[in-house]
Amino acid sequence: MPVRIADDAAIDEAGRLIREGHLVAFPTETVYGLGADATNSRAVASIFEAKGRPRFNPLIVHVPHIAAAERIAVLTPAARRLAQSFWPGPLTLVLKRRPEAGLSDLVSAGLDTVAVRVPAQPVAQALLAAAKRPLAAPSANRSGRVSPTTALHVLEDLDGKAAMILDGGATRHGLESTVVDVADEAHVRLLRPGAIPRAALEALLGAPLLACESDDEMRPVSPGQLASHYAPRAALRLDAQDVRPGEALLSFGPNGPVAPGPSINLSPTGDLAEAAASLFAALRDLDRTGAETIAVVPIPDEGLGEAINDRLRRAAAPRPSSA
Ligand code: TXA
Ligand code: MG
Secondary structure, eight states, X not given: OOEEEOOHHHHHHHHHHHHTTOOEEEOOSSSOEEXXXXXXXXXXXXXXXXXXXXXXXXXXXXXXXXXXXXXXXXXXXXXXXXXXXHOSSSEEEEEEEOGGGOOOGGGGXXXXXXXXXXXXXXXXXXXXXXXXXOEEOOBSSOTTBOOOXXXXXXXXXXXXXXXXXXXXXXXXXXXXXXXXXXXXXXXXXXEEOOSSOHHHHHHHHTSOOBOOOOOOTTSOSSXXXXXXXXXXXXXXXXXXXXXXXXXXXXXXXXXXXXXXXXXXXXXXXXXXXXXXXXXXXXXXXXXXXXXXXXXXOOOOOSTTHHHHHHHHHHHHSOOOTTO
16 A cells, blocks of 8 residues: 655645545545545445444544534534634534435544534645545554554554555644534534544633543444553553563653653643653553563543543553454
8 A cells, every 4th residue: 555745746636636526545634544435425434444433433523613513513613613723624523414415424433413524634625626525534553453643553553454645744632523423403412532632622612612421332422442452462551650570661741650661751841732642652652562561650641631541542442352
C-alpha cells in the first residue's frame, strides 16, 4: 500500500481513489483517519472490514465547511454556535441526519444521528476538495488499538488495507476530536473527551455538558466508549508511584520516579498539550520494548488531562480475549 508524501499529485490521485470507492488513510490535526466516500455503502463497509470494527460503532463524517455539514445534518442553534467557534478544528458534533442527503446508512450504524466534523489540517481539507465527497473516516488503527499519529503507525496496523496512505507528518494534537451530542438542544452531552477541553465548550455554551449515561456495552451511547479501547499490547498500571522490575515507565512532569528500564516522559515540563501530542506514539514505543507492563504516573485531570486520562483508563481496562 503506497505511502505517499501528501503533495498535490498524491492528493489528486487520492481524491480519485475515494471517488472510485477505495480507502485512503490521511492526516487530520488529531489522528490519522481511514477515509472512504460516505455516500458509497460498499466503500464504507470496507472500512469496518479493514479495521475489524463492530458494525454497531458508527463513523465520523468529515466535510469541508459548515455549509456542507448543513446539507447532511440538522444544526441546532447550540450546534451552530459550537461549529462557528470550533470549526475547522478537533470538534465532532452528533446531529440529526438528513435522510435525503445520500449518506450510506452504515455510517450511522442504524442511528438517526450522524457525527460530523470539519478538520483543519490542510491535507485533510485538500483531500475533501479533491474527492468532492463527504469522507467517512474513523481513526486508521485496528479496532480497539491505539490511534495512529504518524503515517508509519497506519502502516503498522493496516498494511495492505488502504489504496494509499497520505503522509502529512505527525499530527498536531495527538488525541481524537472531542465528541459532543448536540442533536437535542436541551441535552447537550459530552460523548468523548478529546482535543478540545470540556471547559472551552462549556464557556461557549454557558452551561455544563451532561455526561453520557449508558455504560451498557451492547447499547453504548457513543460506541467508541467501550471500556477496553486504545489498548497497546502491554498491560497498563495506572497511578504508579514507582517502577517495578520488568516494567516500562510512562511519566509526566519533572518529578517522576526514576526507571532502570525503558521510559518516556510525555512532557518533562508538565505541559498537557505536549503530553497529549506524544501519548499514542509513546504507548507504541514502550510496547515495542517488549515490557509486559507499562507503569503510568498520575496525570492531572484538568484541561486536556481529562481526555488523556480517559484514553489511559481504556488502555488499562480488561480486554476481550480476542483483542
Ligand atoms: O479525531 C477524530 O475524531 C478522528 C479523526 C480521524 O477525525 N476520528 C475518530 O473516529 O476518532 P473514531 O471512529 O475512531 O471515533 C468516532 C467516535 C466513536 O466513539 C463513535 O462511537 C462516535 O464517534 N460516534 C460516531 N457517530 C456517532 C453517533 N451517530 N452517535 C454517537 N456517537 C457516535
Ligand atoms: Mg478510533
